[in-house]
Amino acid sequence: MKENSSELKIFIPLQRNLLKIILNKNKMKKILLSLTFVVSSYVVLAQETPIKEASVGVEYGAGVVDENSVERVYDAEMLASQLNESNREMNDLIIRAKVTNVCPKRGCWVTLENDANMLMFVKMKDYAFFLPNSIVGKTILLDAKATYKTTSVEKLKANAKKAKKSRKEIRAITEPRKEIHLLATGIRVVE
Numbered sequence: 001m002k003e004n005s006s007e008l009k010i011f012i013p014l015q016r017n018l019l020k021i022i023l024n025k026n027k028m029k030k031i032l033l034s035l036t037f038v039v040s041s042y043v044v045l046a047q048e049t050p051i052k053e054a055s056v057g058v059e060y061g062a063g064v065v066d067e068n069s070v071e072r073v074y075d076a077e078m079l080a081s082q083l084n085e086s087n088r089e090m091n092d093l094i095i096r097a098k099v100t101n102v103c104p105k106r107g108c109w110v111t112l113e114n115d116a117n118m119l120m121f122v123k124m125k126d127y128a129f130f131l132p133n134s135i136v137g138k139t140i141l142l143d144a145k146a147t148y149k150t151t152s153v154e155k156l157k158a159n160a161k162k163a164k165k166s167r168k169e170i171r172a173i174t175e176p177r178k179e180i181h182l183l184a185t186g187i188r189v190v191e
Contacts, residue, residue, distance in 0.1 A: 051107060054135035054189050061129040062186040064141045070094050073141070076114030083148035083180055090146045095182065096190070098139050107131035112182075119179040131187065139191035144182040151177045 052058050067073050074082070076097040083090060097112035097120065107130035112120040122142065124130065153176055160170045 051130050051132045054132050054138050056189055058189050060131060060187045064143045064186045064188040076112050076120055077116055080114055080116035080118050083146055088148045093144055093146055095142050099135050102131055102133055102136050122182040122184050125183050125185050138189050141188045141190050142184045143186045144184040147181045149179045149181055
Protein backbone atom coordinates (compact mmCIF):
# COMPACT_ATOMS: atom_id res chain seq x y z
CA MET A 1 0.00 0.00 0.00
CA LYS A 2 2.89 2.28 0.74
CA GLU A 3 4.17 1.78 -2.79
CA ASN A 4 0.82 2.76 -4.26
CA SER A 5 0.61 5.88 -2.14
CA SER A 6 4.11 7.00 -3.15
CA GLU A 7 3.29 6.35 -6.79
CA LEU A 8 0.11 8.29 -6.32
CA LYS A 9 2.04 11.18 -4.76
CA ILE A 10 4.27 11.29 -7.82
CA PHE A 11 1.48 10.73 -10.32
CA ILE A 12 -0.82 13.53 -9.09
CA PRO A 13 1.79 16.34 -9.45
CA LEU A 14 2.70 14.97 -12.88
CA GLN A 15 -0.95 15.08 -13.86
CA ARG A 16 -1.24 18.66 -12.64
CA ASN A 17 1.88 19.71 -14.53
CA LEU A 18 0.67 17.96 -17.66
CA LEU A 19 -2.70 19.68 -17.32
CA LYS A 20 -0.97 23.06 -16.89
CA ILE A 21 1.13 22.46 -20.00
CA ILE A 22 -1.95 21.50 -22.03
CA LEU A 23 -3.87 24.55 -20.80
CA ASN A 24 -0.91 26.83 -21.47
CA LYS A 25 -0.62 25.41 -24.99
CA ASN A 26 -4.29 26.20 -25.58
CA LYS A 27 -3.77 29.72 -24.25
CA MET A 28 -0.71 30.08 -26.43
CA LYS A 29 -2.65 28.87 -29.46
CA LYS A 30 -5.39 31.41 -28.75
CA ILE A 31 -2.86 34.19 -28.31
CA LEU A 32 -1.01 33.28 -31.50
CA LEU A 33 -4.24 32.95 -33.44
CA SER A 34 -5.45 36.34 -32.17
CA LEU A 35 -2.11 37.95 -32.95
CA THR A 36 -2.11 36.48 -36.46
CA PHE A 37 -5.63 37.82 -37.05
CA VAL A 38 -4.71 41.32 -35.84
CA VAL A 39 -1.55 41.50 -37.95
CA SER A 40 -3.25 40.21 -41.10
CA SER A 41 -6.15 42.65 -40.63
CA TYR A 42 -3.71 45.53 -40.26
CA VAL A 43 -1.85 44.53 -43.42
CA VAL A 44 -5.05 44.31 -45.44
CA LEU A 45 -6.53 47.56 -44.13
CA ALA A 46 -3.28 49.52 -44.31
CA GLN A 47 -2.94 49.15 -48.06
CA GLU A 48 -3.56 52.53 -49.65
CA THR A 49 -5.82 53.12 -52.58
CA PRO A 50 -3.75 54.18 -55.57
CA ILE A 51 -4.05 57.89 -56.40
CA LYS A 52 -5.36 58.63 -59.91
CA GLU A 53 -3.01 60.64 -62.12
CA ALA A 54 -4.08 64.24 -62.68
CA SER A 55 -5.81 64.68 -66.01
CA VAL A 56 -8.76 66.81 -67.09
CA GLY A 57 -12.01 65.67 -65.46
CA VAL A 58 -10.45 63.59 -62.68
CA GLU A 59 -12.00 64.29 -59.27
CA TYR A 60 -10.59 63.78 -55.80
CA GLY A 61 -12.49 63.68 -52.53
CA ALA A 62 -16.20 64.51 -52.58
CA GLY A 63 -15.93 66.12 -56.00
CA VAL A 64 -16.95 69.62 -57.03
CA VAL A 65 -20.25 70.96 -58.33
CA ASP A 66 -20.37 72.09 -61.95
CA GLU A 67 -18.96 75.60 -62.52
CA ASN A 68 -22.15 76.70 -64.29
CA SER A 69 -24.42 75.68 -61.42
CA VAL A 70 -22.92 78.04 -58.83
CA GLU A 71 -23.39 81.76 -58.46
CA ARG A 72 -19.70 82.61 -58.29
CA VAL A 73 -16.41 80.85 -58.94
CA TYR A 74 -13.54 82.68 -57.27
CA ASP A 75 -10.10 82.94 -58.77
CA ALA A 76 -7.11 83.25 -56.43
CA GLU A 77 -6.85 87.03 -56.75
CA MET A 78 -10.58 87.61 -56.17
CA LEU A 79 -10.42 85.43 -53.06
CA ALA A 80 -7.33 87.27 -51.80
CA SER A 81 -9.13 90.61 -52.20
CA GLN A 82 -12.22 89.34 -50.31
CA LEU A 83 -10.36 87.90 -47.31
CA ASN A 84 -8.58 90.29 -44.94
CA GLU A 85 -8.19 91.28 -41.29
CA SER A 86 -11.88 92.12 -40.94
CA ASN A 87 -13.28 89.27 -43.07
CA ARG A 88 -11.24 86.26 -41.94
CA GLU A 89 -13.40 83.34 -43.08
CA MET A 90 -15.54 82.30 -46.04
CA ASN A 91 -17.37 78.98 -46.37
CA ASP A 92 -18.61 76.85 -49.25
CA LEU A 93 -16.46 78.41 -51.95
CA ILE A 94 -15.68 77.16 -55.42
CA ILE A 95 -12.18 78.34 -56.36
CA ARG A 96 -10.38 78.05 -59.68
CA ALA A 97 -6.58 78.22 -59.49
CA LYS A 98 -3.34 76.73 -60.78
CA VAL A 99 -1.36 74.36 -58.53
CA THR A 100 2.24 75.47 -57.92
CA ASN A 101 3.43 72.88 -55.42
CA VAL A 102 2.33 69.59 -53.85
CA CYS A 103 3.40 67.65 -50.76
CA PRO A 104 6.13 65.36 -52.12
CA LYS A 105 5.48 62.54 -49.66
CA ARG A 106 1.75 61.88 -49.85
CA GLY A 107 0.05 64.71 -51.72
CA CYS A 108 -1.69 65.88 -48.54
CA TRP A 109 -1.37 69.61 -49.38
CA VAL A 110 -0.92 71.92 -52.37
CA THR A 111 -0.16 75.60 -52.90
CA LEU A 112 -1.94 77.77 -55.46
CA GLU A 113 -0.63 80.42 -57.82
CA ASN A 114 -1.82 83.99 -57.25
CA ASP A 115 -0.74 87.53 -58.10
CA ALA A 116 -1.56 88.85 -54.63
CA ASN A 117 1.88 87.83 -53.30
CA MET A 118 0.14 85.75 -50.67
CA LEU A 119 0.60 82.10 -49.75
CA MET A 120 -2.49 80.07 -50.64
CA PHE A 121 -2.17 76.76 -48.86
CA VAL A 122 -4.68 73.92 -49.39
CA LYS A 123 -5.13 70.92 -47.10
CA MET A 124 -7.61 68.11 -47.61
CA LYS A 125 -10.38 67.91 -45.00
CA ASP A 126 -9.80 65.02 -42.58
CA TYR A 127 -7.03 63.80 -44.92
CA ALA A 128 -9.85 62.05 -46.78
CA PHE A 129 -7.95 62.14 -50.09
CA PHE A 130 -4.52 62.82 -51.52
CA LEU A 131 -3.26 64.32 -54.77
CA PRO A 132 -0.61 63.03 -57.19
CA ASN A 133 2.61 64.92 -57.94
CA SER A 134 1.40 65.25 -61.54
CA ILE A 135 -1.14 67.88 -60.40
CA VAL A 136 1.56 70.60 -60.30
CA GLY A 137 0.92 73.05 -63.16
CA LYS A 138 -2.72 71.94 -63.59
CA THR A 139 -5.69 74.24 -63.10
CA ILE A 140 -8.17 72.90 -60.58
CA LEU A 141 -11.58 73.68 -59.16
CA LEU A 142 -11.87 73.13 -55.45
CA ASP A 143 -14.75 73.16 -53.03
CA ALA A 144 -13.34 74.64 -49.84
CA LYS A 145 -13.54 76.78 -46.74
CA ALA A 146 -11.08 79.70 -46.72
CA THR A 147 -9.42 81.30 -43.70
CA TYR A 148 -7.22 84.41 -43.67
CA LYS A 149 -4.16 84.18 -41.42
CA THR A 150 -1.20 86.38 -40.60
CA THR A 151 2.02 84.69 -39.48
CA SER A 152 4.17 86.89 -37.26
CA VAL A 153 7.82 87.69 -37.98
CA GLU A 154 8.82 85.78 -34.82
CA LYS A 155 6.97 82.65 -35.95
CA LEU A 156 8.41 82.91 -39.47
CA LYS A 157 11.93 83.22 -38.05
CA ALA A 158 11.37 80.27 -35.71
CA ASN A 159 10.11 78.18 -38.64
CA ALA A 160 13.13 79.23 -40.71
CA LYS A 161 15.47 78.15 -37.89
CA LYS A 162 13.71 74.78 -37.64
CA ALA A 163 14.10 74.39 -41.40
CA LYS A 164 17.84 75.12 -40.97
CA LYS A 165 17.79 78.22 -43.17
CA SER A 166 20.91 80.38 -43.28
CA ARG A 167 21.33 83.37 -40.96
CA LYS A 168 21.08 85.64 -43.97
CA GLU A 169 17.70 84.16 -44.93
CA ILE A 170 16.45 84.44 -41.36
CA ARG A 171 17.54 88.10 -41.07
CA ALA A 172 15.74 88.84 -44.34
CA ILE A 173 12.40 88.06 -42.67
CA THR A 174 11.15 91.48 -41.62
CA GLU A 175 7.40 91.47 -42.27
CA PRO A 176 4.54 89.21 -41.24
CA ARG A 177 3.24 86.93 -43.99
CA LYS A 178 -0.39 87.05 -45.06
CA GLU A 179 -1.78 83.63 -45.93
CA ILE A 180 -5.00 82.06 -47.05
CA HIS A 181 -5.54 78.53 -45.79
CA LEU A 182 -8.08 76.45 -47.65
CA LEU A 183 -9.68 73.26 -46.37
CA ALA A 184 -10.83 71.32 -49.42
CA THR A 185 -13.59 68.72 -49.49
CA GLY A 186 -13.28 68.06 -53.21
CA ILE A 187 -11.04 68.88 -56.17
CA ARG A 188 -11.49 68.52 -59.94
CA VAL A 189 -8.79 68.98 -62.57
CA VAL A 190 -10.12 71.34 -65.28
CA GLU A 191 -7.02 72.17 -67.37
